[in-house]
Amino acid sequence: MYAYDTYDHAIVNARVEEFRDQVERRMKGELTEEEFRPLRLMNGLYLQLHAYMLRVAIPYGTLSSNQMRRLAHIARRYDKGYAHFTTRQNVQYNWPKLSETPDILQELADVEMHAIQTSGNCIRNTTTDQFAGAAADEVLDPRPYAELIRQWSTFHPEFSFLPRKFKIAITGADEDRAAVKWHDIGLVVKQSDTGEIGFEVLAGGGMGRTPVIGKVIRDFLPVSDLLSYLEAMLRVYNEQGRRDNKYKARIKILVDAMGADEYARQVEAEWAKIKDQPLDVPEEEVARIKAFFTPPPLPVLDNDVPTVNAFADKNFLFKAWVSNNTGAHKVPGHVHVTISLKPHGGIPGDATDAQMDLVADLADKYSLSEVRVSHEQNLILPHVAKKDLPALWEALDAAGLGSANAGLLTDIIACPGLDYCSLANARSIPLAQKLTERFDDVKRLMDIGPLKIKISGCINSCGHHHAGHIGILGVDRKGEENYQLLLGGSGAEDASKAAILGPGFDEGGIIDAIEKVVAVYLGEREDGEEFLPAYRRLGADVFKEAVYGAR
Amino acid sequence: MALVNLTGIQPTQYTELASDTSPAEGEVVLVPFDRLAEESEAFFQTVGRVGVLVGTETTFSALEPFANKISFVAIDFPAFGDGRGFSLAVRLRKDYGFKGEIRAVGNIIPDQAQFLMRAGFDSVEATEERKTAFETALKRFPSYYQTDAIGLGQRSVAHVRHSAKNDDNTDAADTAKEGQRKAS
Numbered sequence: 001m002y003a004y005d006t007y008d009h010a011i012v013n014a015r016v017e018e019f020r021d022q023v024e025r026r027m028k029g030e031l032t033e034e035e036f037r038p039l040r041l042m043n044g045l046y047l048q049l050h051a052y053m054l055r056v057a058i059p060y061g062t063l064s065s066n067q068m069r070r071l072a073h074i075a076r077r078y079d080k081g082y083a084h085f086t087t088r089q090n091v092q093y094n095w096p097k098l099s100e101t102p103d104i105l106q107e108l109a110d111v112e113m114h115a116i117q118t119s120g121n122c123i124r125n126t127t128t129d130q131f132a133g134a135a136a137d138e139v140l141d142p143r144p145y146a147e148l149i150r151q152w153s154t155f156h157p158e159f160s161f162l163p164r165k166f167k168i169a170i171t172g173a174d175e176d177r178a179a180v181k182w183h184d185i186g187l188v189v190k191q192s193d194t195g196e197i198g199f200e201v202l203a204g205g206g207m208g209r210t211p212v213i214g215k216v217i218r219d220f221l222p223v224s225d226l227l228s229y230l231e232a233m234l235r236v237y238n239e240q241g242r243r244d245n246k247y248k249a250r251i252k253i254l255v256d257a258m259g260a261d262e263y264a265r266q267v268e269a270e271w272a273k274i275k276d277q278p279l280d281v282p283e284e285e286v287a288r289i290k291a292f293f294t295p296p297p298l299p300v301l302d303n304d305v306p307t308v309n310a311f312a313d314k315n316f317l318f319k320a321w322v323s324n325n326t327g328a329h330k331v332p333g334h335v336h337v338t339i340s341l342k343p344h345g346g347i348p349g350d351a352t353d354a355q356m357d358l359v360a361d362l363a364d365k366y367s368l369s370e371v372r373v374s375h376e377q378n379l380i381l382p383h384v385a386k387k388d389l390p391a392l393w394e395a396l397d398a399a400g401l402g403s404a405n406a407g408l409l410t411d412i413i414a415c416p417g418l419d420y421c422s423l424a425n426a427r428s429i430p431l432a433q434k435l436t437e438r439f440d441d442v443k444r445l446m447d448i449g450p451l452k453i454k455i456s457g458c459i460n461s462c463g464h465h466h467a468g469h470i471g472i473l474g475v476d477r478k479g480e481e482n483y484q485l486l487l488g489g490s491g492a493e494d495a496s497k498a499a500i501l502g503p504g505f506d507e508g509g510i511i512d513a514i515e516k517v518v519a520v521y522l523g524e525r526e527d528g529e530e531f532l533p534a535y536r537r538l539g540a541d542v543f544k545e546a547v548y549g550a551r
Numbered sequence: 552m553a554l555v556n557l558t559g560i561q562p563t564q565y566t567e568l569a570s571d572t573s574p575a576e577g578e579v580v581l582v583p584f585d586r587l588a589e590e591s592e593a594f595f596q597t598v599g600r601v602g603v604l605v606g607t608e609t610t611f612s613a614l615e616p617f618a619n620k621i622s623f624v625a626i627d628f629p630a631f632g633d634g635r636g637f638s639l640a641v642r643l644r645k646d647y648g649f650k651g652e653i654r655a656v657g658n659i660i661p662d663q664a665q666f667l668m669r670a671g672f673d674s675v676e677a678t679e680e681r682k683t684a685f686e687t688a689l690k691r692f693p694s695y696y697q698t699d700a701i702g703l704g705q706r707s708v709a710h711v712r713h714s715a716k717n718d719d720n721t722d723a724a725d726t727a728k729e730g731q732r733k734a735s
Contacts, residue, residue: 007708010693018691022662025684035660038632121632151696151709157669158641161634231700238638239611273646277700281709288712 001064001370002147002292004112011154012109015116019043020102027099042122042160044090044115045101049422054093054101055118056108058373060128060146060170061089065360065369070111072356078104083356085341085349087413087464088167089127089373090118094420116154121162123153123234127169129177130374133293134336134382136328140189140197142172144290145226148281152227159234163241164249166234167206170199179375179491181205181214182467184251185233190220198222203233203263204255209459211466211497212252217264223286225271228279232271236263296368296383301333303386311390318393320442321404326389333386337367339379339396340403340411344436347429348414349377358399366392376413376452378406408445409453409518410436413464417457417474418481424457426474426481431455431507438511448518451531454489467491469532470517471498472510483510487517487543488535501540502548513547520546555675555685557668563623563652565602574599581625584609587617595620604656607635611642618647626672628657640671644701664688671701 004012019039026036040046044055056071063071071091075083078100079093086092096104108114117124126146133141149168153159159166171178172189180186186202199221205214221229240258242248255263312319326335339359341349351359359379363371366388367381374380384392396402405411412435415421417428432455439445454468458475465471471486482504489498505513520543525534535543554562568580577599584605587594594601602623605614614624624643626636636655643649655667656676661684667675668689677685698707706714 005712007694007712011696011708014692018662018688021687030684035631039660039662121634152707154696155666155692156697157666157695157699158637159634160666161632161637161663163634235638235641238634243633243635274700278698278706278710279700281707282713284713285709 001062002059002143002289008112008151009109012112012114012116015043015114015155016102016105016109019105023098023102038120038161041120042117043101043105044118045096045098046119047422048094048420049418050420051095052098052101053420054096054104054115055086056091056093056113056115057118057125058089058091058113059150060126060132060143061130061373061375062132062143063371063373064111065363065371067111067113068356068360068363068371070107070113072353072360074104074107075356076353082350082352084347084416085351085373085377085379087375087377087415087462088118088125089130089375090125091373092416094416117160119165120160121164121166122160123149123156123162123166123168126150126153127167127178127183127375129171129173130372130376130378130380131177131327131336131382132172132372133295134329135173135175136330137175138173138330140172140191141293142170142178142187142189143293144286145187145189145199145223146170147289147292148226148286149230152230152281156234159238162234162238163243164246164251166237166251168230174493176491176493176495177374179464179467179495181493181495182207182464182491183214185230186214192220196222199226201229201233203267204252204260205495206250206252207461207464207466208250209247209461210250210252211461212256213495213497214252215255215260217260217267224280224283225275227281228275228277229267229271231274231279232267235270236266295330296370298329298331298334298368298383298385300331301385301387303332305333305386308386308389317397317402317404317442318390320446321393321402322389324404324408324446325406326384329383331383335384335386335389337381337384337389337392338374338406339381339401340406341378341401342405342411342432342436343400343403344405344410344440345433346400346436348412348432351379355399355401358395358401362392362395376411378411404442405445407450407452409439409448409451410445412436412453412455413468414455415457415463417455417463421457421462423460424474425459425476426457426483428455428457428463428474431472431474431483431510434507435511435514438515448522449530451518452491453514464491465489466497467495468498469535470514473500475504477504480506482506485510485513485517485547487540488532490532499540501544516546517543552676553679553682555664555677555682555689556673557664557675557689558673560652560673562674563600563602563654565600565623567604581623584613587621588613591617591620602651605639607633607639609639611639611646614643615647618643618649621651623652623654624649625654625656625676628655628659631658631660631663633658637666637670640667641701644671661685661688665691669695669697669699669703669705671703 169183170187201218202214372380418424456463486498
């Protein structure tokens with residue numbers, strides 16, 4: 001993991017002092033709420049329906065066990081004993097007091113964390129593959145480059161007041177688990193024929209009310225040019241992105257309006273002017289950062305562990321958990337483990353302080369003190385020896401963290417919705433809870449197979465409904481909460497936009513409709529065919545007929 | 552109104568030219584961009600020093616014909632969140648090598664002081680009450696994660712970390728000062 005040096009510490013501590021000063025000025029009335037708003041937002045502090053909400057950055061979803069313990073402590077000391085992990089690999093506290101937020105930021109700074117640029121019209125936390133550095137299918141570890149971007153984007157003097165928020169995602173594996181095509185900028189780490197490391201660069205992806213899949217604007221960008229190229233991309237956007245309408249201010253609208261080719265041309269032209277300036281870091285700095293991410297010293301172990309098999313044979317839930325929640329690691333005899341924060345009937349992404357402490361302890365014991373957060377709102381122990389799985393699962397299960405549903409229908413992404421958010425039209429959390437209760441049978445879930453449901457409580461699509469195999473969008477219909485059903489989206493390397501199937505439903509109706517969609521799939525699927533390929537093969541009509549009846 | 556000096560330059564004393572008035576011989580005037588564009592030859596022949604007042608919506612390339620003739624620029628922020636003004640200043644320095652004073656006017660808040668300085672601004676017009684807050688904010692961060700491309704000599708901590716004579720971390724604060732000095 002990256003560790004701060006004195007420079008990083010000094011900058012983050014200065015930020016805490018700055019924010020303490022801003023809060024004091026606000027409380028004394030020297031700053032108006034209008035003036036304070038962008039300042040607090042750039043420190044992750046939102047004013048929601050009932051209270052302030054503080055969003056803390058978890059850079060590229062990577063946490064140490066000590067950092068996780070600090071998050072637990074903050075939940076206990078400053079909040080109501082829980083926290084919420086988000087689709088941007090961040091964590092949110094829903095009930096902090098304004099006067100205490102500077103203290104929270106200091107507690108974070110002490111463990112090399114911050115809330116810098118977790119909101120506001122600036123470059124947000126760069127996200128990546130939750131299995132980075134662990135997954136067997138990884139080509140190159142994206143984390144060193146995510147850290148480079150974190151530093152470059154922190155307090156950028158020119159790009160801190162962009163037309164709108166700006167999100168960068170990076171992946172280095174064949175399977176895209178970071179949804180890079182749905183980001184303002186997507187980067188795919190690649191190695192050239194000559195062994196040089198670089199990136200495929202995508203621009204203009206995004207969700208919101210106008211979903212757009214990003215377009216490739218450069219096939220290969222050498223890593224030594226990454227920051228100067230990003231600088232050119234951001235400058236063109238900062239100058240020309242729309243500022244008259246916040247719903248048309250994201251880079252996707254600019255790229256769409258001028259065309260990806262023209263955007264690429266302007267970026268290349270600007271980059272040509274600045275690429276020889278010392279905007280990019282020296283090679284030694286890339287090497288310094290990379291050294292924090294060298295593969296951990298794991299022993300090569302046997303992949304077949306008889307004691308684990310024996311335990312699985314007598315415990316179906318453990319067997320299901322191993323099958324669904326663990327994945328192939330680079331080092332034989334190891335796996336990465338997904339700790340589901342989606343217990344049936346629970347709130348997606350929430351964890352209590354005790355659960356966070358437990359995960360930290362288990363990370364120390366079984367995963368080299370490392371924890372990850374996924375954009376699917378789960379926690380990950382990236383480096384676990386297979387032989388330790390029974391003990392790990394028993395400890396998790398005893399704390400309500402043993403759900404065997406990773407990647408299945410009940411592993412639902414949901415935004416906070418109308419329970420917390422002032423933008424929402426409908427509640428997301430109760431719907432997720434009822435859906436998981438309806439499908440509360442692991443055997444059935446495994447028969448259905450991989451199926452991603454994503455719920456947004458409004459058109460801003462924080463719950464990624466556009467990218468759901470099944471997407472649900474909460475709308476307001478004459479004062480009533482109403483849910484639209486979308487099918488066929490994907491956030492992976494085969495990214496696609498989900499399409500609305502037909503008229504919306506109330507809460508009970510949408511759950512029944514999903515039952516019908518699943519029934520069509522189970523009836524129509526070919527051998528081993530998963531939901532999304534089946535939907536793509538069958539088309540929408542057969543689902544429409546099942547849900548709405550023949551017209 | 553007070554003036555916050557970001558870089559230690561000698562601030563320009565100018566008269567904002569009212570519409571329908573002509574500048575006196577030798578007068579230092581600030582002229583709105585539209586008027587300068589229309590009457591440019593007349594201005595540069597008769598007047599002393601000419602500055603241009605531009606809005607953040609101005610395309611940098613529109614300033615190209617004047618970059619060698621004007622001696623200062625005031626960029627007017629309609630809202631402090633309108634970050635185009637930062638890119639405009641960067642472009643003036645970087646693309647046209649503009650060396651004169653760049654002043655931020657309009658809606659700016661103290662917390663933007665260091666960003667302004669680092670993007671190439673020399674001064675900010677502010678209310679008297681806010682002057683101290685601006686000056687405090689200007690000294691806020693001891694070092695930066697970005698190197699500038701506009702000749703300020705600000706080196707990113709990534710560069711400072713690996714420069715031979717700076718292999719300890721004691722000079723983080725010097726980086727900031729160096730940037731301010733070079734800008735002046």
